[in-house]
Structures are given as structure tokens and as C-alpha cells.
Amino acid sequence: MTLHYDVPGDDMSLAGKASTEVKRALSRLGVNPAELKRVAVAMYEAEMNMVIHAGGGVANATIEPDKVTVVLEDSGPGIQDLDMAMQEGFSTAPERMRELGFGAGMGLPNMKRNSDYLDIDTEPGRGTRVTIVVRLGTPTGPDA
Amino acid sequence: MTVREIAKILDAELITGESLLDTDLAAACGADLMSDVMAFVKDGVVLLTGLVNPQAIRTADLMDIRVVVFVRGKHPSKDMVAEATSNGMALLATDYTMFVACGRLYEAGLRSSGTRAPRAS
């Protein structure tokens, strides 16, 4: 099953909704809370980065029995120095974004910590594609 | 410490989440930057924040944080309250600043913070 979302870059009232919906879907499928949280956190950070840094994009979450794969793609400015961006505390978020609660520089580290596989394909001027895989080990629900 | 006790200690108004009043919380997290909250591991957490926007509610929800206290007299919008209510969360508002709100809870015995998740390698 693949869930598709258009993530607008100019409407904060919607930002984060895609991740919330994926979490609900996984919960209904009986995925255990710890794994669910890892998917939710990793996807949310990537979703918010698309909104904050790249003017929005698209997200696709593919749910299989043994893993969840989320691909988030934008046509934003790309990431200049990925190694630097992966460091805890590194952020280019302007003051205006800090007032909205972004810019701790913890998003990419949080994605890394919560995924079993993380790939960031980025090119300055072209955009960024983030692929997150979280393996599912222990289904608990009735329809799992 | 229950949500009811927290409300009393912070002279806080309960905006939504009556049914959580007797829920017991073990730890607190005070943050205005939401990725800091997401770098945090602990169950039974109350989030104190000065950030009043839908992302505060969504971050809490994704982290399974059921109780959020808005500090410095800030109040959530109707839409935020509706979203929190449908998520089964409790929202409180206090006039105290972040520093004083955290201090009062600490003094009253809520001493545990979450642990910082280990560094991503």
C-alpha cells in the first residue's frame, strides 16, 4: 500500500499532516508503538524540512509487512554541504522560522536516529530527495 | 504527578482533556524548538512550551505526548484545540513564564526529565 501526499510550502496549518496520517494508518494496521514513533518522527522531520527550506514537495509512504519506506521529494534549493547539515545543531533556518519552532538543527540527526536506512540525494539548485526506511519487526494488532 | 496537580501548581486553565485529569506523568520537557522535543526519549511526559502553533500539537502527538502546557499566557487557536481534542490530548495554559513554570513543577516533585537520545552515528 502506498500513501501519496502533496505537501504545500505555504500553509503551516497543513504542515505535518502527512506524517500524522501515516502514523494513524500504521496504528490501524497494528504496527507497534515504538516502530510507529520512529516512522512518524523521521517522516515529520523530512516533511517539515520540505516546508521550511524547500517550498513544499511530495511524499510517498509505502507500507509493506516488514518495512515502511517514505520518499520525500522537493525542487527546493538543495543542501550545500550535507556532512555539515547532518551535524546536530547546524541550521540555516532564519529567525522567522525559529519563532515558528524550527531551527534547532536536530531534524536530520533525528531522521538518522529513527530510520534503519536513510538516503539523502541532493543537488544545489535542483532539489532534495530523502528516502527513509524503517523495518517492522513485531506486529501486535488484530489485522497485522 | 497528575494533570490535575500540574494544573493546580501552575494555576493553569484546562482548555481541553478533562478525561486526562487523573493521568499520572513521570517527566517534563520544556522546549520551544520542536526538533528538540523529537530528540527526547521518555514515556509519560508533559510538554511545556511557548510555541503556540499546529506543529506544537502535531509534534506532541507524534511523540505520544498527551499533555501540553502553554506558558506565558498564550492560548491555542480553536483549530488547535479541536485537533488536540480529537487526538485525545489535554491542553493547559498558564500565565507563568517557562522558567517559573518548570521551577514550580520541579519544586513540587516532578524531577525527571527525558533523556537525550544518543547521537546519530
Ligand SMILES: Nc1ncnc2c1ncn2[C@@H]1O[C@H](COP(=O)(O)OP(=O)(O)OP(=O)(O)O)[C@@H](O)[C@H]1O
Ligand atoms: N529539503 C531541504 N532543502 C534544502 N535544505 C535543506 C533541506 N533539508 C535540510 N536542509 C538544510 O539542512 C539544514 C539542517 O537541517 P535540519 O533538519 O537538521 O535542521 P533545521 O531544519 O534547520 O532545524 P530543525 O529541524 O531542528 O527544526 C537546514 O538548516 C537546511 O539548511
Ligand SMILES: [Mg+2]
Ligand atoms: Mg529540520
